[in-house]
Amino acid sequence: xxxxxxxxxxxxxxxxxxxxxxxxxxxxxxxxxxxxxxxxxxxxxxxxxxxxxxxxxxxxxxxxxxxxxxxxxxxxxxxxxxxxxxxxxxxxx
Amino acid sequence: xxxxxxxxxxxxxxxxxxxxxxxxxxxxxxxxxxxxxxxxxxxxxxxxxxxxxxxxxxxxxxxxxxxxxxxxxxxxxxxxxxxxxxxxxxxxxxxxxxxxxxxxxxxxxxxxxxxxxxxxxxxxxxxxxxxxxxxxxxxxxxxxxxxxxxxxxxxxxxxxxxxxxxxxxxxxxxxxxxxxxxxxxxxxxxxxxxxxxxxxxxxxxxxxxxxxxxxxxxxxxxxxxxxxxxxxxxxxxxxxxxxxxxxxxxxxxxxxxxxxxxxxxxxxxxxxxxxxxxxxxxxxxxxxxxxxxxxxxxxxxxxxxxxxxxxxxxxxxxxxxxxxxxxxxxxxxxxxxxxxxxxxxxxxxxxxxxxxxxxxxxxxxxxxxxxxxxxxxxxxxxxxxxxxxxxxxxxxxxxxxxxxxxxxxxxxxxxxxxxxxxxxxxxxxxxxxxxxxxxxxxxxxxxxxxxx
Numbered sequence: 091x092x093x094x095x096x097x098x099x100x101x102x103x104x105x106x107x108x109x110x111x112x113x114x115x116x117x118x119x120x121x122x123x124x125x126x127x128x129x130x131x132x133x134x135x136x137x138x139x140x141x142x143x144x145x146x147x148x149x150x151x152x153x154x155x156x157x158x159x160x161x162x163x164x165x166x167x168x169x170x171x172x173x174x175x176x177x178x179x180x181x182x183x
Numbered sequence: 184x185x186x187x188x189x190x191x192x193x194x195x196x197x198x199x200x201x202x203x204x205x206x207x208x209x210x211x212x213x214x215x216x217x218x219x220x221x222x223x224x225x226x227x228x229x230x231x232x233x234x235x236x237x238x239x240x241x242x243x244x245x246x247x248x249x250x251x252x253x254x255x256x257x258x259x260x261x262x263x264x265x266x267x268x269x270x271x272x273x274x275x276x277x278x279x280x281x282x283x284x285x286x287x288x289x290x291x292x293x294x295x296x297x298x299x300x301x302x303x304x305x306x307x308x309x310x311x312x313x314x315x316x317x318x319x320x321x322x323x324x325x326x327x328x329x330x331x332x333x334x335x336x337x338x339x340x341x342x343x344x345x346x347x348x349x350x351x352x353x354x355x356x357x358x359x360x361x362x363x364x365x366x367x368x369x370x371x372x373x374x375x376x377x378x379x380x381x382x383x384x385x386x387x388x389x390x391x392x393x394x395x396x397x398x399x400x401x402x403x404x405x406x407x408x409x410x411x412x413x414x415x416x417x418x419x420x421x422x423x424x425x426x427x428x429x430x431x432x433x434x435x436x437x438x439x440x441x442x443x444x445x446x447x448x449x450x451x452x453x454x455x456x457x458x459x460x461x462x463x464x465x466x467x468x469x470x471x472x473x474x475x476x477x478x479x480x481x482x483x484x485x486x487x488x489x490x491x492x493x494x495x496x497x498x499x500x501x502x503x504x505x506x507x508x509x510x511x512x513x514x515x516x517x518x519x520x521x522x523x524x525x526x527x528x529x530x531x532x533x534x535x536x537x538x539x540x541x542x543x544x545x546x547x548x549x550x551x552x553x554x555x556x557x558x559x560x561x562x563x564x565x566x567x568x569x570x571x572x573x574x575x576x577x578x579x580x581x582x583x584x585x586x587x588x589x590x591x592x593x594x595x596x597x598x599x600x601x602x603x604x605x606x607x608x609x610x611x612x613x614x615x616x617x618x619x620x621x622x623x624x625x626x627x628x629x630x631x632x633x634x635x
Binding site for chain 1: 189193249251432
């Protein structure tokens with residue numbers, strides 16, 4: 091099946107269990123994680139980006155958005171999910 | 184294809200922190216084929232057309248919004264200029280009925296504004312066009328979602344002063360009939376009006392367009408402000424390059440979203456309008472961008488040059504990002520929706536004269552300015568004529584959205600609430616050009632109209 095990839099961006103203060111919480115949520119929805127990166131940005135925020143393949147996901151994009159927002163709230167982090175096409179358009183010519 | 188954390192974070196924070204959004208997804212819809220000799224059938228055709236397209240537009244916007252996490256703030260419909268489709272039904276009551284039909288259709292489709300209740304009168308007026316102008320005070324005060332426009336001049340036709348001379352009285356009547364003069368906020372008078380502008384109040388579906396086209400207005404003064412704040416050092420070329428790169432990225436997102444929405448709607452993608460448009464949200468202010476350049480308050484001497492630089496960089500960045508740049512693609516400096524502009528007026532840094540000068544480099548004109556309610560008609564006409572002459576002579580679109588604030592004097596505040604915010608009432612020059620404007624006729628087109 092063709093891949094359909096989204097970027098999940100987690101922004102907030104660093105703490106234990108961020109990767110575990112997000113990745114276990116994704117696992118429950120049958121979403122495969124393709125890549126993970128994390129960094130402390132110059133403005134002091136902890137940022138983790140996950141590239142995930144939602145082609146075989148059991149839930150819709152809207153449900154994923156809502157689910158991740160909930161997951162984020164529990165950790166006091168902001169989580170956004172966006173289809174990778176927007177990054178291709180903005181950052182690659 | 185991989186992206187760095189910095190790249191992903193940059194895009195994500197543009198939306199979550201800097202108010203990047205699609206300001207307007209405006210679907211232009213042809214109504215010419217709705218015309219029928221039987222006015223009731225004609226109305227029914229128009230109603231059904233608007234509701235059908237409106238509902239589809241909302242659904243498509245929701246899908247794309249979710250996919251990219253970019254809010255699409257306003258979903259709107261622009262129609263064929265109404266004076267044109269009413270040519271065989273020239274009757275005041277019918278104009279009001281058509282306005283109510285469009286208003287009801289917008290409400291039923293959950294569309295916040297329908298644009299196009301207007302006319303192209305750059306050279307002369309038909310009976311229908313004249314009747315439309317006469318009906319505007321009732322249309323604008325009795326409906327909530329109708330936006331009206333007039334195009335009263337162009338590079339090739341000059342400026343139709345006879346049409347301008349009708350507007351002071353029309354605006355006064357509109358203001359007097361509406362709550363808080365708000366009806367006037369849904370009327371804009373243009374020269375060189377673009378036929379594919381996605382922004383209200385001036386959006387309409389031009390006669391050169393097809394059956395339907397989706398036009399996208401992006402935004403993002405907050406994004407530009409943020410990047411300028413991070414680049415306080417460097418000369419003007421550096422500043423310009425920084426803005427260009429950012430606007431390129433913003434415009435790319437608009438291009439992507441427009442194409443996808445047009446694909447879902449199975450219609451042609453029209454244009455991306457790269458105008459920077461402020462909102463009442465904190466930090467989302469064009470005046471704020473100018474001020475982080477190093478200008479104490481917008482309106483200070485130096486502001487025109489700053490705006491010229493901003494405009495130039497926005498156009499160059501946007502032009503590289505999309506092959507479909509159109510609409511107004513200027514920088515909006517409305518006095519009502521932009522907290523920085525309101526501050527500048529209130530502290531005395533910005534008056535109508537300087538605002539007019541600013542519009543010479545940025546388009547889109549004198550937008551959402553309030554003047555005292557007792558301003559004589561001919562002074563309002565003079566303000567409009569001056570602004571529109573700038574557009575004619577400089578080969579560009581300019582417009583005026585002016586509100587006589589009934590019962591208010593200069594220095595007071597007119598409160599609209601919501602999207603329109605509040606607007607300080609500005610002082611006008613009390614001296615008169617009545618005799619000059621009273622001559623009527625047309626301002627001849629500039630020599631550039633003789634290029635053929």
